[in-house]
Amino acid sequence: MRAPAIILAAQLFALQPAAADQVDVVIQAGHQGRPQSCAPLHVNACNLGTGLGAQLERNWTPIVADAAAATLRADGLNVKRRPADYAGRDRARAAVFLHFDGSAPACRSGASVGFPGPADAGFAQRWEERYRASFPFRFAGENITRNEARYYGFRKVDAPGRTLLIEFGELTCPAQERWMAPRLRELGAQVAHFISAELQP
Numbered sequence: 001m002r003a004p005a006i007i008l009a010a011q012l013f014a015l016q017p018a019a020a021d022q023v024d025v026v027i028q029a030g031h032q033g034r035p036q037s038c039a040p041l042h043v044n045a046c047n048l049g050t051g052l053g054a055q056l057e058r059n060w061t062p063i064v065a066d067a068a069a070a071t072l073r074a075d076g077l078n079v080k081r082r083p084a085d086y087a088g089r090d091r092a093r094a095a096v097f098l099h100f101d102g103s104a105p106a107c108r109s110g111a112s113v114g115f116p117g118p119a120d121a122g123f124a125q126r127w128e129e130r131y132r133a134s135f136p137f138r139f140a141g142e143n144i145t146r147n148e149a150r151y152y153g154f155r156k157v158d159a160p161g162r163t164l165l166i167e168f169g170e171l172t173c174p175a176q177e178r179w180m181a182p183r184l185r186e187l188g189a190q191v192a193h194f195i196s197a198e199l200q201p
């Protein structure tokens with residue numbers, strides 16, 4: 001009487017590889033989990049992110065990412081929350097990588113976006129348009145650094161046309177820091193509303 005159970009198990013196993021990593025949205029909190037995650041995952045360029053005094057980018061991004069994930073899940077979407085370093089790749093309808101910028105000298109930067117290719121430009125520009133309406137500082141541009149244009153996270157996801165790195169502003173600029181610090185959950189909700197609207201059929 002064991003044969004049917006074995007057959008069922010084999011069928012489930014065969015189905016799993018295709019379905020396991022298919023999600024609606026991947027949300028990565030930039031630098032989250034570093035530096036501890038770098039050695040076990042063989043990350044040589046262990047970029048810890050920027051900061052201003054006690055305010056660290058790698059502590060801010062998880063707050064934004066968790067708020068975005070909660071709002072998207074409340075909208076009924078399937079979300080995979082990722083830290084900076086992880087094994088494996090994802091397949092999703094949309095993927096966002098969340099960061100805050102740093103600049104020396106301070107206040108030379110602002111908000112910006114990064115995206116892997118022309119297919120993602122429309123998605124990035126629609127976010128930019130939406131965010132400009134609320135962000136009262138400079139928008140520094142698109143793919144302004146190599147880290148943005150060739151972000152390692154882009155290679156870890158397959159989300160054609162909707163892959164985006166967001167820099168919400170310059171954390172090293174005190175005026176921007178003061179505006180962003182009390183708004184981290186709100187920024188996450190804003191990302192979630194944007195993605196939900198983009199994924200509407």
Ligand SMILES: [Zn+2]
Binds near residue numbers: 100101
């Ligand atoms: Zn960063």
